[in-house]
Amino acid sequence: MTLYSPDTTWIALLGGGFSGSVLAGGSVFQFDLWNMGTKRLPIQVLVTGKRAGVMAEVGTAMAVLLVTGCRTEREMDGITSSGLDWELSFGGDADAALKSGAKVFREVMMAAGKATGEWALNESGKRLAQFIMNDLGVVQPGRQFNLLPTPLSVSAGAGIFYEWQKLNVLDGEIGWNYISPKYAVENRSGSVYMRMKDIPVKDGTTIHLGFGVDEWLSIDPDIKWTQTPSGPRIGRSKLHIECAVYGGELYQDHNRNGSPGINLSQLLPSGRSETGMFTVTQTSEVKKSGKLTVYPRIFKFGNYPYWSADDTMTVHVDDDGRFVKVDGSSGYRD
Structure with missing residues (x-):
């Protein structure tokens, strides 16, 4: 039988x-x-x-x-x-x-x-x-x-x-207990593009991407963003860049037929969220016309992350604080 x-x-x-x-x-x-x-x-x-x-x-x-x-x-x-x-x-x-x-x-x-x-x-x-x-x-x-x-x-x-x-x-938090994404950044046509793979969520899931600023003398602040016409959707908290995942890769929107990755030069910083021992302070500080060391994060909610990258990247910013160039290798980082 x-x-x-x-x-x-x-x-x-x-x-x-x-x-x-x-x-x-x-x-x-x-x-x-x-x-x-x-x-x-x-x-x-x-x-x-x-x-x-x-x-x-x-x-x-x-x-x-x-x-x-x-x-x-x-x-x-x-x-x-x-x-x-x-x-x-x-x-x-x-x-x-x-x-x-x-x-x-x-x-x-x-x-x-x-x-x-x-x-x-x-x-x-x-x-x-x-x-x-x-x-x-x-x-x-x-x-x-x-x-x-x-x-x-x-x-x-x-x-x-x-x-x-x-x-x-693969749902909820189970994947994050076992798998850490990897990311890669490159200069392309005058813009900074980032790809991410091994994201442990189902196809079509919206994730909250963000960036922390690597600082030695304080708890690292997170960058706040403002919505731009050509950029990805920004969440209500202003910390979250709302992206989609298909096949474990990062997409700028919910079009899986598009190219994976996100154009970071389309993002416009509007300030920082700085976490102290007992408080969270929102500031309008934006790094302009220089270099900034940052790392990607994926937030669960608010400023609480599922995952933060170990490797940082150094970006060049323009007069508005936009990322216009990245230093270093275009290979995947942890």
């Missing part, structure tokens, strides 16, 4: 060029999880483990995440697993067991390489789910998830071994 039910089965791939990505070392993985039934939009999840590791070269290790027994994202949030040691589970025959389904895996890999997400909704994705559940027989009744190495991983002498795994739907 098969356990396969499309409406309660979800599947995702992890690997170079596909829908998932390794984000925080070997113990945190992010997936786009697709339903085999009627739902047509992915759910983004994190799988964390106290002992984990893809034992293969970066870019060659592939894995499949299979979630069963769950109709909604709420039902799968927080599922735990004691892990799956393939070499032990199959008595040392994990390689042979997985290679028996190599044709199915190859079909899925080819489909996944062409269009992210479509592979999960077509027949090859369904065949892969049925193969894992029926032929490998690793799935039991009830809510659970399994993270499985593909034949590509196994043939490279690799395996994926986990203990004390947990699956969480």
Whole structure:
């Protein structure tokens, strides 16, 4: 008797060029999880483990995440697993067991390489789910998830071994507990552009970007902004630059078909918010015609951040305080 039910089965791939990505070392993985039934939009999840590791070269290790027994994202949030040691589970025959389904895996890999997400909704994705559940027989009744190495991983002498795994739907604060974004700035056409990646929120989420001023002799103040016709939307607190996130990257607005990143030269400073031991003081001070050392932050609310960058950047400002040039490398920083 098969356990396969499309409406309660979800599947995702992890690997170079596909829908998932390794984000925080070997113990945190992010997936786009697709339903085999009627739902047509992915759910983004994190799988964390106290002992984990893809034992293969970066870019060659592939894995499949299979979630069963769950109709909604709420039902799968927080599922735990004691892990799956393939070499032990199959008595040392994990390689042979997985290679028996190599044709199915190859079909899925080819489909996944062409269009992210479509592979999960077509027949090859369904065949892969049925193969894992029926032929490998690793799935039991009830809510659970399994993270499985593909034949590509196994043939490279690799395996994926986990203990004390947990699956969480990427929502609220869970992502910020495990993942820190990275940012890059560059000079382009007379303006300063910033990109950010590995932002741990769902596609379409609005985040509150801001900038702190690096000062040695006081608690770092945050820059206040005023709305400009061409710039991004500024929040009510004046500290928040309202941006969107798609695919873990920063966008200036909710147009995912546009280019990722934000033109910092379109921002107009209007003052500072300076935090003391017991007070918050709003000032109209703006650095003009010189250099300013700043770092990006993502605010949860008010001046309370989810995340602040460790690396600072030095920007040149004009007579109005706008960022017009940035010093240093254009590579990603923490």
